[in-house]
Amino acid sequence: MSAAEDRTPPRRFNAARYCLAENARLRPDKIALVMVGEGDAVTRLTYAEADRAIRAIAGGLSRLGLESGARVMIRMGNEADYVLVYFGALAAGLVALPSSSQLTPSEAAFLMEDSAASVVVVGRDTVLDRAGDRIVLEAGDIAAMKAGDPVADYADTAADDPATLVYTSGTSGSPKGVLHAHRAIWGRRPMHAHWLGLTEDDVMLHAGAMNWTYTLGVGITDPWACGATAVIYNGPRERGIWAALIAAHGATLFAAVPSVYRQILKYADLARHDLSSLRHGVTAGEALPPDLLEAWTATTKKPLYEALGMSEISTYVSSGPTIPVRAGSPGRPQPGRRIAILAVEGDPEALPQGETGLLAIHRSEPGLMLGYWNRPDEEAAVLRGEWFTGGDLASLDDDGYLWFHGRNDDLMNAMGYRVSPNEVEAVLAGHPAIADVGVTELAVRADVRVIAAFVVRQPGVEPDAGALIAWCAERLAAYKCPREIRFLDALPRTANGKVQRKRLAETQS
Incomplete structure (x- = not known):
């Protein structure tokens, strides 16, 4: 074939x-599925x-x-x-x-x-x-x-x-x-060999919540497609729990976002847990910082393979058993995937290696979405000729490795979920003490970015940052809520009056 x-x-x-x-x-x-709850509560299904x-x-x-x-x-x-x-x-x-x-x-x-x-x-x-x-x-x-x-x-x-x-x-x-x-x-089939290294003999432990496509896909669908065992945890989210679960259930593969791997290194007593069953870890949802990759492999002696994907197609660029890791890059296109780097404006022609443009995948890809539900305008915006473009800016080096250069729009990445600043701004704009608001991502550490709201107060009022965060918590899912509130006299705007979100992080609190 x-x-x-x-x-x-x-x-x-x-x-x-x-x-x-x-x-x-x-x-x-x-055993097809193991659901691990609090204490000794475990549900197993063949x-x-x-x-x-x-x-x-x-x-x-x-x-x-x-x-x-x-x-x-x-x-x-x-x-x-x-x-x-x-x-x-x-x-x-x-x-x-x-x-x-x-x-x-x-x-x-x-x-x-x-x-x-x-x-x-x-x-x-x-x-x-x-x-x-x-x-x-x-x-x-x-x-x-x-x-x-x-x-x-x-x-x-x-x-x-x-x-x-x-x-x-x-x-x-x-x-x-x-x-x-x-x-x-x-x-999803190219992921199995080239990112996950998944076979019917594996036990896949996933650290995510069930509703997330990363969990439903990598945590359940992929193991079942290969005849493997899926393990999901539904107990208290103690920071050191994952090493114990790997050991207790003989997990051969572990999937999580990068921050979970950092928690394991910081809070888990790895000497107390037998991780010999674990062949490697996989990560997606957020960029994997090179220092975390180095710390994980040095401490555990286990490989860690990264992937890049999105809701519209899942993962299609990765490192893995067949694609050597290159720190700072999520890897190369999985075999069989047709991707290109297109010019941001103009005809959808592929750019030469080394040049930065829009990351695109060919519309013949079987994993690509059918389309956006009742959103023809948004659908038209991401289709350029025979290519789908998700808004990521990237380049390919001479060896075919992809290098990520941010977004061509204002969408934020919060705990692996894409979040629109417009949605958070609309909630905050409804607060009676707020005259103007802009929302963007803010780097609080080299590898940690949070949603931050930059607020202009109504005259004569002094809203408390905690109260504004609580206001959001009543109206938004937890992963969409701002973690920081900064007060400004005015928001930076273009000549046409549009908030310059990329400049917000440069302002002083």
Whole structure:
């Protein structure tokens, strides 16, 4: 089979069947999922059990009379049912909408309305307001579905049929939906060998929350696609917990953002934990600082492989077992990926090596999104001829390694999530004591950047920084909230009156 043929998914393709059906047949008693809770609470599901539960949930959803492609919003914490409902929706030919339990009720309501979700599945400790006439399924409803009759087979979907709707920050300020097809899971295949080094013998421990595409993808989907075991943690986030979990569950692979690796080095007593099972770590979501890479490899003697990706395509540039690490670079394009560096303006022609421009990936990539949900203007803005451009500025060196040079827009990276400054500014602008506000990222250490708000007070008032942060916490998910508030007499603006966000960090507090 040629590389080109291997990159093309089958015409009829269901992502849930791809991850479950063959595993349930070939390795029914193998542990597919381990959910680790507080204390001794551990839930284990074999592939046979996961397959049956997912087909049973698919049956329960199908009996609700939903149209093919109807959106099922998942509003749950890190729990096993999150995974089962997600794949159950795909198995039924519906569109899964994973969402964060950190979202405020108003943020969740926006997703429900914007997506026109037909069903909302809520977790045990989740607050849901303004469900309207939508079907709301709670823990008892999902338990009843799992106990019911499973569908005989997974839905006969096409590779291009919609499967997942993920919301991410848009330049307009409100979150935008990224719609993926079933083929997106097929498009992940280059990661398995060239970034993760993943095989059926592996145990993958992921440090992220279930709603994040990094966790659902690398933590669950990729192990299941390869017949491996996935381990997710849902207990107290003690800073030294990850080394203990690696040792306790014999994790061969560990996935996290860079800051988690730094926490392990700083807070975990590594001498007390046997990390011999760990083959290597992988990291994405934020740039990996060279000093952290050096400290991790020197201390643990384990490789650490970085990847660059986004919600619209997941990871497509990486280091890994087949791509040697080069400190400061996320790596090279994974084999089979077609990428280019395009001029920021003008025709979409590829620039020579060494020149900085817009990082682009070819639209033939099977892992690329179908498009933005009901956002044709934003979709048109990222498509240039045969290329998709996500707004990253980068260059390629003579060896094909990619070097990141920031963003061509104002989107921020907060804990691995893209956040629009417009969204945070709109919340702060509603505070009665604020006359003007600008939001941007602020470097507080060499490898740590936080969201900061630069505020101009209304005359005669003295708002407290803590009160403004609390105001945001009531209206925004925790990862979107500013960590610092700085007060200014005026914001730097262009001649046309636009806030110069890139200059905000240069101002004095």
